[in-house]
Each structure stands twice: as C-alpha cells, then as structure tokens.
Amino acid sequence: MWMNNFSVKHAEKIPNSAKFHLPCCLTKYSVWELMCTDAQKETIEPPSYSHSMKIWRSQLNHIKIPKRTRFSKCDTCIQLKERIAATNEKSVREQLQWQRSIHLEQQNKERQKYYKHISKAKNNPNNYLSIIMDAMDQDKTAIPRLCETPKSLGNIWRLKVNLMGAIVHGIGVYGFFDAFQWAHGASYTLSVLVHILSMLDFLPDVLYLQLDNCPGQNKNRYVLGFVAKLVEANIFKKVKVSFLMVGHTHEDIDQLFSRFSVRASREDIFILDDLITTFEKCYKQLPVTGMKIAEVYDFQEWLQLNNIKNHSHPHVFKFTKNEDGKATMKYKKWSTDKKWITSTGSDKYLLQDMDDSPINKIKPNVDNLDFERLRHDTDQVARFYNKEKIASWWDSFLSELEEEDDDDLPPLTLIQNLREKKCEAIVQEEPVEHLTPADEPIPQVVIGKKTHIIDEEIKEGDLVLTDTPLSPEDWPQVARVVEILPENRLKLQPYWGKKTTTWTPAYRKNKGPIYITVNKNVIWHHGFNLTQSGYLPKNIKELVGKYEEDNL
Template sequence: MANAVEDLDTSDSDSSIDIIEISSDTSEELQPRKVFVLDSSSESSDSEVDNSEQSFHFAESLDSSSDEKSENGLPNTGENQLPQPPSQALPGRNYLAAFENSCGCEWDCLSLRLSQEDFVVAQHLFEKIGKRGAQENRFTKCDVCVALKEEKASTMDPEVKSLIDRLMEEHNTVNIAERQTYFDHRELARGQPDKYLSVIVDGMAQNKLCIPRLAQTRKSTSGLWSLRTHLTGTLVHGRHAIGYFDLMQYPHDSNLTMNIVLRILQELDQIPDTGFFQFDNCFRENKNKFVFSFFGYLVEEGVFNEVFVNFLMRGHTHEDIDQVFSVIANNISGKNVVTVDELLDIVLGILKSGYSRSGSSVHLLDRMFDIRDWIKPVAADLHNHSVPHAFKISKDETGCAKLQYKIWSTDTEWIPTDGSLKLLKAKPLGIPGMVVPSDVKMNVNKILEDIPKLINSSTVRVVTEEQKNWWEDFLSSTLPQYLAEQQQAEWPLQEIIHKKLRRNMETLAGLHFQRISSIFTGEHFI
C-alpha cells in the first residue's frame, strides 16, 4: 500500500499533472507526501499549500486563459479572488479538499483525519476517479456517491473498503447538514413571513414539456418537430408557487434568474428585510458575479437588509421544487396535451392544488430585461466563487454592498470578516434595455412545417378542431409576436423600492403610535 503512489500513471499529457511535495512537522512518523495539482500552467498552482495540522489539499485547477470566462463572471484567477478559508467543516478533523475541477467530482466536503497509509490510498482513489472523466448532469446521481460505490465494489482490500465507508459517511454528513440549513430557512419564512422570505428557483427538464404531446406516439409522426417549452419553477415558502414558461426565445443565463427574482418581488404585498434564495450550482444561470451584484444592488437600495444565497452539494440538489416537477411530469404523462394553453392550465392546477390556491400562478414570459449588460460595467470581478456553497450579502459601514461566504453553511465564520469584498464599483446608470428574442433554439422553420403535419395527420384523431384553430392562430400571429423585438418596458424595480419604503414608513408610524399610546395608558411608566 505504501508503494501506491509509484503505481500512479502521470504520463497522460491531458492531465497536466505536476507533483509537489508537502512535509509535515506534526509527527516524526509522517514522511513527506505528494499532492496532485492539475493544470500546472494555472496561476493557482503557484499558491502555497497549507500543511498545518497534517492537512492535505488537492488544489483547484482554474483556467485563466479565457477572457470570455472572466467576462461572464465564471470561475477564474485574478487579484480579487475569494481567499481560501481555514478548515472548519467539522471541528477537530483535518480538512481534505479535492475541488471538483481536480477530478470532476465535488470532494471539498471531505475532512477526515487520515493516517499516512490512508492518505496514500485516498490519493490513489482520487486519481483513478479523476481519469474516469465523470460527466456533469444535474439530473443524474452524485458523481462522488457513484465513484465511491464503484471503487468499493472493485476492491477486496478491507482497509480500502473501510476508508471508502468513512469517506461516504463524511460526504453524507455534510450533505444532510446543508439540506437542514435549507429546511431552517424555509421554516423561518413560514413562521415569520413579515421578517423572512425564502425562495427556491430551478428549471424543469425540457424533454418533458414539448408541445403537442400525445399520449400514444405514432410511428408516422414520431420524427416530426414539436415546440419546446421551458419551465422555471419557484416556491415562495409560506406564500405561493409560481411557474415561468418561455418558448426558448431567451437565453437561459443570469438574465433569466435576475428577471425571475424581480418578478417574484413584484408579486409580494410586502418585502421582508431578510431574503433566503436557494439555487442550483449552474454558473451560467445562478452562481456568477452578475447575480451576486444584482442582489448587492437590491441591498444597497434598501429592498433587503440581508440576502443569503445558498447552493446545495452538487448531485444532491433534488428538493421540494423537484417534487413539484415530478408531479407535473406524472400528470401530463399518458395525456394528450396539444396546445401551450393546455399545458399552462395543467401546471397551474397542480400549483394551486398542492401549494396555494389563492396566490399561485403561471406566466408565459413575453419580455426580459437585459440586467446583465446593465450591471456589468459596475459589477466587481469575482474569482473562485464556484467553490463556496453559502453567501451573505449585506451593507458595510459605508452603505456599500459586501459579499461574505462560507465553504459550507455549517462553517462557523463568514469570510472575509473585514467586509473587503465589495460587489459594486458604483451605481448602475439608467435602466436596463430589453433582451432581443432569438429563434436559434426554436427551429421555427421546422415548427411551421412539422406541427401542421402532426395535428392534421390522418393517424392522429385526438386533435379537435378547436385545437387545430389554436395552432393556426399561434403559428401565424402569436409566435411572431414572441419573437419580435420588444419595446422598452417600464422598469419595475423602482416600484419595488417604493413599495419597501412605504412598508418601512408604515412600520415606523406604527411604532410611534404604540409609544404615544403607552404614554397615555400609563404603560410607559411601568
């Protein structure tokens, strides 16, 4: 087992593996050991690796060669990197970190105290799993869980099996703790809706929502093109559920997330001071500098006092919103859902019956503000923000929005403690323009050609004349309207800010009235 490192194959040029030695002065028995740093050309490989308290880190590989990544606010290197936090995932244990870029898996939850032999075995496991090239898919099983189970099944060594069991136990412990944080936020919002807002946002699998959708697939029509729709579901805990559909005419990027947050705030009668927002780890839509900067702007404008943005462990993000999606998929399965209106009615019925009959709603997006380009000139550059799972946005003593983070929500301290990570360089100017719709992902020509063939096919007898008329009107009139460039719409954030100001004034007036009443009733002197 001690010779396991010698067996590792470092000849693969695609891995770009550089070996650095780490010595430990905490035990005479421990010998210098080696840690893998992928992509040795990266700037991150020049950073020092902390080996205090026998802590061994698998460094994160960060590609700084692409300007596009930096422009989009994706993980990158630079001067404004989020500093690496001290180990505090589980008190009393060392922090073994192998970030997801190192082997395609999210190993940064592992914090076991390992002996020399166990460390070599774990290192060997990480390298083997890394060469496997696990594919990322948010609807499949966790890469870490699958990899550990496969490794356990492939070995007969009881010591290796024991180590894998401990790694799996640690992985599950962190996952449960992160999920519990989400549950706590949800219950706070349900119990004290005047103080807390809890929202989860996620997208449903697109292959479930193609229209027309027939209960029985005919051979003669199975190859015909259909209209793809996309559902972004939101649960505003203790209040209502809202579904936002689009026809793939808008990019599914940070603009989609920020516009949906804006619409959620529009729907509220009053906006609490603290907001909890739960997203998945998709950097394109959620985990990027534009979304964080937008929340920073909301804080600076007084819409919120604090915003907490949380991300569950990758591969373990299935939550209550996904249960709603499952009910929707089961409900439309085996049914003839011919028109978009029918699909929206089915989803609305599910949201009202399962969540809130009065407040739940479904919308088909017909406009989108280009918040990304509006806030981009003033958004501070963030790097390494793909690693943490919990973020806090609040004001510093000067009234500027600051960003703090934890690797895991159960960590004890928000970093950095001095509030040095400012989210906005200045106030954004003017108001956002409108995102121009695009038919690139719709394939309009195929839709116009194939859908009439499907609904008028002699083998499809379930389509009514009313449904045929609906499609004729949609293809000739409604669809071109959704693809047309939108005129500048009224920017709703100003009304949201005024709504919050009115609420604050009403609260202050109520407190003032209570004080005066207590003076006249004598309670003031008790």
C-alpha cells in the same frame, strides 16, 4: 427503528411514491455495517446480515438503493463506492468508510439548513422570504404532447418549451414558460426572480435564495452582483444565496416537477395554454401560478461589476450593507460552517457603483424555430383530432412570436419599481418595523473582528480555539498545539468536552492520542489555560458565546 431513522436522515423522498432512495455510494452491506457500528456504540448486539436483509425485504421494501437515477450523481459518492469495493485492506477500507460517513453527514446538514430557512419564512413571513428556483427537463415539456401517439403523428416537429419553476415557501408556486426565445443564462434567471418579487404583496428584510450549482445560470458574478444591488438599494437588509451539495440537490422543486410530469403524461396537451393549465393543477399544497414569460432583462450589460474568482467553491454567500452603505459579500464552504469568510483582493466590493438607471430588455430571438414546419405539423394534429381551435391557436401563437422579434422594447426602471413595492409594504405592514435583534444584519463589528494571527504568537503547548470542518458537531473546539509545521500548518491534539464540562486530551482506546493537522487560519483564539478543575475559564466561555453570536 434504526433503518427508518437512517433513511429519514440520508434518503431522498421520491415524489408521487412512498419510496425513499438512499445515496448511490451505499450498498446494502455497507448500510448493515453502519448499523453494526452504531449498535456497538450503544453496547447492543446487532442482527446478522442475513436477518437484516430479511427484515429489509419484508418490512422496509420502500427504502431503495437505486442502480440508476434520473438525477445527476455525486462524484464523491461514486468514487467512494468504487474505492471501497476495490480495496481489500482493512485500514484503507475503514478510512474510506469514515470519509463516506462524513460526506453523508455533511449533505444531510446542508439539507437541514435549507429546511430551517423554509421554516423561518413560513413561521415569520414579516421578516423572512425563502425562494427556491430551478429549470425543468425540457424533454418533458415539448408540445404537442400526446398520451398515445398515432403512427401518422409519430414524427411531428414539437415545440421545445422551457419551464423555470419557483417555490416561494408559505406563499405560492410559480412557473414561467417560454419557447427558448431567450438564452437561459444569468439574465434569464434574474428576470424570473424580479418577476417573482414584483408579484409578491410584501418584501421582508431577509431573503433566502436557494439555487442549483449551474455556473451559467446561477453560480456566477451576475447573480451575486444583482443580489448585492438588492441589498445596497435597501430592497433587503440581508440576502443569503445557497447551493446544495452537487449530486444531492433533489428537493421540493424537483418533487413539483415530478408531479407536473406525471400529470402531463396522462393528458393530451395540444397547446401551451393546456400545458400551463396542467401545471397549475399539479400541486395542492400552495397556490400555483403559471404564465408565459414576457420580458427578460439584460442584467449582464446593466450591472457594473468587478471581476470575481473561485466563487464556484463556496456553497453559501451572505450580503449585508456596511456602515458606508456598501453591500459586502461573505461566504462559507458549507452553510453549517461556523465562521463567515471575507473575500480578499484589490477590489473591496463586487458591485462597482449603485446605478439606478433603467435596464434594457432583451429582444426575443426565434431564429431557431422552424415556423413552416411547426405550422404544417400542428395543422396535421388539428385535422387528426378534428379540433379547429388547435390550428387557430398555433397560428396566432406563432404569429405573436414572429412579431415579438421586431418589437421596440422600452427600458425598465427596475430598482425604482422594487423600492416602491418595498415602501408600500412597510406602510401596510407596520410589524416589519419591530424586528428583534436576531433578525437584523450582522453588525459591522464582525468585519472589524477579522484578524490575522502572527506566526510568533502561537507556541507549542498553547491551548487554542479552532473552527474546523473536521468535526463540526464538536463545539466549542479546543486543542493543544503539539508542533508548528511549515506552510502555516499546525499539528494539534484535540480535547474532548463541552462548554459546561471538564476538558481532557482526546485518546483512542488502545491506540494512543489523536492528532490532526490544520491550517493556522482555523485558529480564532489561543494562549489560555483551563482552570485547575479542567473547565474553560469564564472569559473563554464568554468569548465562545460572542463568537457563536457573530459567526453562526
């Protein structure tokens, strides 16, 4: 039972298989140690290591710790595993194991937050829209693709095909294919997003967008700037852009790609139309639409943005519109952090102005394609399989690619088109007007609520309310100031308790009081006392409730 619960919490489900893969920072012995620790907390006698391994081999062989993985590995996981294996000091080992447990718990919480967004979009599609986007490994989509390659065709030149996939949760799956006629940067990602939004029948007020951490395609000022523009143009009232922890990003979109890859490996795929058809048959949970992407827009030229720094560190950004009609950006290091942070700097907004001018399309570039070699080799494939239509399709497709390079592309009134779709949707779906308060953007009072604590106000001995990632599961977080340290740091003694229970200083058995060191910016209230019975005063409980409402 413990092992199954542990795998559900920390393992990644492998598509087309019943196997679960645990993070690479773990070993079987370390998993057994974690089980023993949990058993001791419950005063249960844990099984021996040998007996645990026997049960694992006989009853839990679907749970694996892979030596190699096709997905990128987490740097933190690898470093922790190596350092734990290298040390012989008990205290150092315990500290590293504690760091590992915090790391695994955090990645699980990030994943659960993503699942929560999916659930909200599925259960309340009139208010929420959840989209995840990612690109597939191009080595698995090159065509022609043959199940069994004859020796005479072993060295044919195959056309590299890119697949950008997207799952719109509760609505459908989309696949956009191209032959690398465009650079796959921010403009490409945003063009795919625009195509998806244009195909939807309805645009609700809240968008949850889940992306990979790649800075060139996703985590950059152009993607964030366009999201701000969607909010400022009233396409959405609120947008959250989220990024899973690096090395722990294997999600439903990767399961889609895996199913597609497995199905494609069992079929002869001679032309791009075959590849798209195979993609449309690989997934049964939702309707699947595959298409050749026809237009990519020049967002990098179109968007007028201020510079932005350090945006690679947060894992979630939130955009809402303030009372001045401007899109504001807030961020968190982790989606489970309780407090949104307002960006600082000389420029207040990422978006310089709300320009509704048409956006130019990027001309496709096929200079990297060897048309002569492709025609020769695909003709060779057609003759071998005695299929004239293969040669005919390739000749027509390559001619289209050559002609595309010379096309004169008119600009697109992108924002106007999305506004019209939004207005049509509001007319068709009256319930969208009846939003509950919890669904509306965070009030402007949150912005005004952000204050800077003056150094002299905090004194040694003060009780404080904190919002620190050191113990995110403990809420509210109460502590007493033990010492004021240099560089805006404080030494605190945490208190144990809940909103409705008594509070006592935190002590470890036989080791004395627990202390933590934090920055002053995690203190959001201070200078109060517990009641005579050790409870939080009524006004502090109300303050905690208001803080939760505004920041969670």
